[in-house]
Amino acid sequence: MLIGGDFNNRAKQLLGILYELCANDTDVKIPVEDLVEELASDRSELKNLLQYLEGRDLISIASIGGPFLYGHIRITEKGIHKALKHK
Known part of the structure; x- marks a missing residue:
């Protein structure tokens, strides 16, 4: 897997979507199928x-x-912190 600028941007975008869907709660299970629609991936x-x-x-x-x-x-606590950092 090659990681570049576009990939990193998509990863940040996905993390932001996860943060919004979890409402700052690391116990929330997010269906992956919902992410497909949100990310158009x-x-x-x-x-x-x-x-x-x-x-x-x-x-x-x-x-x-x-x-x-x-x-x-x-999303993990580390993921929440990273998502907030990029908002």
């Missing part, structure tokens, strides 16, 4: 973005399954 890109954010401990996988590999995700 394809499966491959979304999977790569989620893996990247998980690797940086900005999100955690809450359930696995469905067409996007992951069913639900949660």
